[in-house]
Amino acid sequence: xxxxxxxxxxxxxxxxxxxxxxxxxxxxxxxxxxxxxxxxxxxxxxxxxxxxxxxxxxxxxxxxxxxxxxxxxxxxxxxxxxxxxxxxxxxxxxxxxxxxxxxxxxxxxxxxxxxxxxxxxxxxxxxxxxxxxxx
Amino acid sequence: xxxxxxxxxxxxxxxxxxxxxxxxxxxxxxxxxxxxxxxxxxxxxxxxxxxxxxxxxxxxxxxxxxxxxxxxxxxxxxxxxxxxxxxxxxxxxxxxxxxxxxxxxxxxxxxxxxxxxxxxxxxxxxxxxxxxxxxxxxxxxxxxxxxxxxxxxxxxxxxxxxxxxxxxxxxxxxxxxxxxxxxxxxxxxxxxxxxxxxxxxxxxxxxxxxxxxxxxx
Amino acid sequence: xxxxxxxxxxxxxxxxxxxxxxxxxxxxxxxxxxxxxxxxxxxxxxxxxxxxxxxxxxxxxxxxxxxxxxxxxxxxxxxxxxxxxxxxxxxxxxxxxxxxxxxxxxxxxxxxxxxxxxxxxxxxxxxxxxxxxxxxxxxxxxxxxxxxxxxxxxxxxxxxxxxxxxxxxxxxxxxxxxxxxxxxxxxxxxxxxxxxxxxxxxxxxxxxxxxxxxxxxxxxxxxxxxxxxxxxxxxxxxxxxxxxxxxxxxxxxxxxxxxxxxxxxxxxxxxxxxxxxxxxxxxxxxxxxxxxxxxxxxxxxxxxxxxxxxxxxxxxxxxxxxxxxxxxxxxxxxxxxxxxxxxxxxxxxxx
Numbered sequence: 195x196x197x198x199x200x201x202x203x204x205x206x207x208x209x210x211x212x213x214x215x216x217x218x219x220x221x222x223x224x225x226x227x228x229x230x231x232x233x234x235x236x237x238x239x240x241x242x243x244x245x246x247x248x249x250x251x252x253x254x255x256x257x258x259x260x261x262x263x264x265x266x267x268x269x270x271x272x273x274x275x276x277x278x279x280x281x282x283x284x285x286x287x288x289x290x291x292x293x294x295x296x297x298x299x300x301x302x303x304x305x306x307x308x309x310x311x312x313x314x315x316x317x318x319x320x321x322x323x324x325x326x327x328x329x
Numbered sequence: 330x331x332x333x334x335x336x337x338x339x340x341x342x343x344x345x346x347x348x349x350x351x352x353x354x355x356x357x358x359x360x361x362x363x364x365x366x367x368x369x370x371x372x373x374x375x376x377x378x379x380x381x382x383x384x385x386x387x388x389x390x391x392x393x394x395x396x397x398x399x400x401x402x403x404x405x406x407x408x409x410x411x412x413x414x415x416x417x418x419x420x421x422x423x424x425x426x427x428x429x430x431x432x433x434x435x436x437x438x439x440x441x442x443x444x445x446x447x448x449x450x451x452x453x454x455x456x457x458x459x460x461x462x463x464x465x466x467x468x469x470x471x472x473x474x475x476x477x478x479x480x481x482x483x484x485x486x487x488x489x490x491x492x493x494x495x496x497x498x499x500x501x502x503x504x505x506x507x508x509x510x511x512x513x514x515x516x517x518x519x520x521x522x523x524x525x526x527x528x529x530x531x532x533x534x535x536x537x538x539x540x541x542x543x544x545x546x
Numbered sequence: 547x548x549x550x551x552x553x554x555x556x557x558x559x560x561x562x563x564x565x566x567x568x569x570x571x572x573x574x575x576x577x578x579x580x581x582x583x584x585x586x587x588x589x590x591x592x593x594x595x596x597x598x599x600x601x602x603x604x605x606x607x608x609x610x611x612x613x614x615x616x617x618x619x620x621x622x623x624x625x626x627x628x629x630x631x632x633x634x635x636x637x638x639x640x641x642x643x644x645x646x647x648x649x650x651x652x653x654x655x656x657x658x659x660x661x662x663x664x665x666x667x668x669x670x671x672x673x674x675x676x677x678x679x680x681x682x683x684x685x686x687x688x689x690x691x692x693x694x695x696x697x698x699x700x701x702x703x704x705x706x707x708x709x710x711x712x713x714x715x716x717x718x719x720x721x722x723x724x725x726x727x728x729x730x731x732x733x734x735x736x737x738x739x740x741x742x743x744x745x746x747x748x749x750x751x752x753x754x755x756x757x758x759x760x761x762x763x764x765x766x767x768x769x770x771x772x773x774x775x776x777x778x779x780x781x782x783x784x785x786x787x788x789x790x791x792x793x794x795x796x797x798x799x800x801x802x803x804x805x806x807x808x809x810x811x812x813x814x815x816x817x818x819x820x821x822x823x824x825x826x827x828x829x830x831x832x833x834x835x836x837x838x839x840x841x842x843x844x845x846x847x848x849x850x851x852x853x854x855x856x857x858x859x860x861x862x863x864x865x866x867x868x869x870x871x872x873x874x875x876x877x878x879x880x881x882x883x884x885x886x887x888x889x890x891x892x893x894x895x896x897x
Binding site for chain 1: 562563564565566567568569570572573575576579581582583779780781782783784803821822823827828830834
């Protein structure tokens, strides 16, 4: 990777420290199974920096799209266990941007409340069709 | 921002007025003094060149004293060069002068200024230690020496602290720095720091006197 | 008083899934500048949170603060927050007008006595009550009456927080800030001209989520957003250290995006979150667009001697005064020399 350029263009102060943070988070994930979330929303990125960071992490084997209160684009980077999450709101504006260092981001797993609600719906469907069959 | 407003406004204004009034006062007051009547015949025709020569030669130590005065001489030069660099080549300072007199010149990067500032502060401390430990120097030092040291060091120290911050808000540190400058400006014409503008007059006068007596300068 | 629905109930009624809610909580943590590890606590708190009643008063203002807030386009997460507060009075946004509007304000005050939030934009003129009135009520009277039973007051924008433009020298209307008048209630200042919409919603969200106001600095501003200077968080900061400055707005330095200190940037003495939260859905902030920071979230920024004067320049009078100083110095100097000469003459004579 290119050294932080001392002069000209825009400074690149954020990319390297974040990559380091990601590496240490991977250490924790492998050694203790501890997951880490890095909120990219409150960092003073200069023009082009976030794109550089995104480019450095690349796109790996999994891409997922979530539709809940607006779209979310979730993908594993070329470094397994490092996930890039873009949450958009219903107007299609970026609402949150995170790097998660985990085996699978929480938000991808089915949630208890949603499973329960789904089961109830399915139960209702079945009992309704049984009623129809009886008639 | 109230303290900063006071520092950049009334305090600095007072300091600058005191500096201007004091400097003009001291220079005119001294230049207009009558020379002591000298009834002896001049050995050489004293002139402007004689004055300039001593102004130059006194910037260096005579060979006989070189060895003994090397340490304070180096410290003295470092202090003055350090002061020049930090005061006149730091970009925010240049903008300050531009605001006052309309002139601007190129500056140095902040990290260089900071480095020079730390060295200058260290040299200042070394000079104070020497003043306190050298018996002769201690004996001939008075309030003026110590106070002049203090008001010179205060802007350097407060200036160095600004980027370090120590958890204090920037505008507070900046205000304290400016207040210390106001104090320096107020004191400068009236104490030994007046050598800033009197040094070449006094050396020139020495040159004229020595020339008249035919001394080797 | 009828029990307002909890936020959990509001979201459920809207058919929002748990995933959606978690996403909302993550965004809330970001908004409040809380670590992502706080998301479960936020989720717990938000589910049980009830919509607070909000009364928004507009005094001597330009509606820029309301514009700032509403231009964070709807429906967004911020919009959702506004779904979850009950904005009971805002004379620019509400449909009712005249007596019906004032009746709505009184009803909200009555129903939520001691629990509602008052948001204020604009300063309050004390010079003459007629300078600014709403429904024939002077600003100061309306503020005093509305605040009396409020839980807290949020001063939105530099006018409400510090007096702002109306309060700028020579302050013709005798404008004062909210905190000049409200001294017996917590007042949160959210200054800026206008403030970042995210910061406005964050204060409301904090109140909604945890039922308390954020940690404040000595100007009453939330530390989470006003804890650091623009300069300290500026991506152009390295150029400042390197001594690379734009000298004009169209020179090489300006094109290369160098530091704007010489063009009067007030970043070093301005506490705000523009450099990180940014504007227009995170697009950029003034410095990123090539203009120095005006320092709009600081008190009296209009009277700071000019937007294009560098921070380090002195705020002092002009050359004429210095001419006088030179003349005074000269007069004292000549007098001192004359006295000395006289004394010298005398000494010589006395031999």
